[in-house]
Amino acid sequence: MCLARFPEALEEYDAALALEPDDADLICHRGLALQLSGRLEEAVAAYTRALERRPEFPLALNHRGTASAARQDLEGAERDLRKVILIHPVYAEGYYNLANVLLLAGRVDESVEEYGRALDLDPGFMEAHVGRGLAHRTGGRHGRAMEDFRKALSLEPSHPEALYGLAVSLEATGNRKEAISTLRLAVERGPEGWPRRAAASRMLADWTKP
Numbered sequence: 001m002c003l004a005r006f007p008e009a010l011e012e013y014d015a016a017l018a019l020e021p022d023d024a025d026l027i028c029h030r031g032l033a034l035q036l037s038g039r040l041e042e043a044v045a046a047y048t049r050a051l052e053r054r055p056e057f058p059l060a061l062n063h064r065g066t067a068s069a070a071r072q073d074l075e076g077a078e079r080d081l082r083k084v085i086l087i088h089p090v091y092a093e094g095y096y097n098l099a100n101v102l103l104l105a106g107r108v109d110e111s112v113e114e115y116g117r118a119l120d121l122d123p124g125f126m127e128a129h130v131g132r133g134l135a136h137r138t139g140g141r142h143g144r145a146m147e148d149f150r151k152a153l154s155l156e157p158s159h160p161e162a163l164y165g166l167a168v169s170l171e172a173t174g175n176r177k178e179a180i181s182t183l184r185l186a187v188e189r190g191p192e193g194w195p196r197r198a199a200a201s202r203m204l205a206d207w208t209k210p
Contacts, residue, residue, distance in 0.1 A: 009033045024054040028063065035067045043067045058088045062097060069101050077101045092121040096128045103135050111135045126155040130162050133169075142169040160190035164200055171207070180207050 013030035020026060031046030047064035051057055065080035078101050084094040099114035115132035118125055133148030149166035152159055163186035170179035183204050190197050 022053050024050040024057055024060065027053070028057065028060045031060070031067075032063055035063060035070075040067050040071050044071070056083075056087050058084050058091065058094070061087070062091075062094060065101070066097055069097075069104065074101055074105045078105075090121055092118040092125055092128070095121070096125065096131065099128070099131055099135070103131065103138070108135050108139045112139070124155060126152050126159065126162075129155070130159065130165065133162070133165050137165060137169050137172075142172050145169045146173075158185075158189040160186045160194050160196065160200075163189070164196055167200075167203075176207060180204065183207070 010030065010033050013026055013033065016026050017023065017030065027046055027050040031043045031050065034040075034046055035043035044064055044067050047060045047067065050060040051064070054060070061080045061084045065077045065084065068074075068080065069077035078098065081094055081098040081101060084091060085098065088094060095114045095118035099111045099118065102108075102111035102114060112132055112135045115128050115135060118128040119132070122128070129148045129152040133145045133152065136142070136145035136148060146166055146169045149162045149169065152162040153166065156162070163182055167179045167183035167186060170176075170182060183200055187197065187200050187204055190200070
């Protein structure tokens with residue numbers, strides 16, 4: 001959804017909810033529009049409202065979990081995401097989102113397990129490979145990290161986070177030449193607004209100093 005269209009989408013959801021105020025799906029979708037526009041507190045309130053009408057609504061629990069994580073409420077996020085998995089145990093994204101929360105909380109080994117469960121359900125889940133690679137790298141397991149980053153890049157060759165992660169692990173294992181070429185690709189191919197671009201550019205400049 002284009003950012004410029006969020007106000008329009010919210011108006012449409014409000015109009016629909018005026019006719020069906022207890023429609024949990026509409027309330028949840030309105031919450032997602034709020035979340036994607038950065039209005040996290042309002043989004044959490046909307047998901048909570050949806051869950052009051054449908055207590056075991058996995059989509060609302062999943063979205064409330066990710067919104068809570070973005071607000072640094074990691075306990076609330078973990079609680080919601082574990083409920084998602086309990087209700088819908090074959091939902092790979094639930095395990096992936098839980099793994100992200102655990103990694104943010106510094107529970108690296110637990111996050112690796114949850115990324116693994118997501119990948120057991122969906123071996124082509126590229127973002128889960130990137131996440132597990134980051135978790136392995138955080139734990140100092142650069143060999144395993146590189147395996148996951150390379151797998152992610154086999155699925156999406158220009159993914160900047162996978163390229164960045166691979167470059168950092170290559171450098172950590174003494175392969176600066178390949179690290180430089182990989183990091184250069186990340187800087188060149190990263191989309192506009194990529195949050196690591198400035199850090200990656202500084203790192204590249206440092207690695208290429210004579």
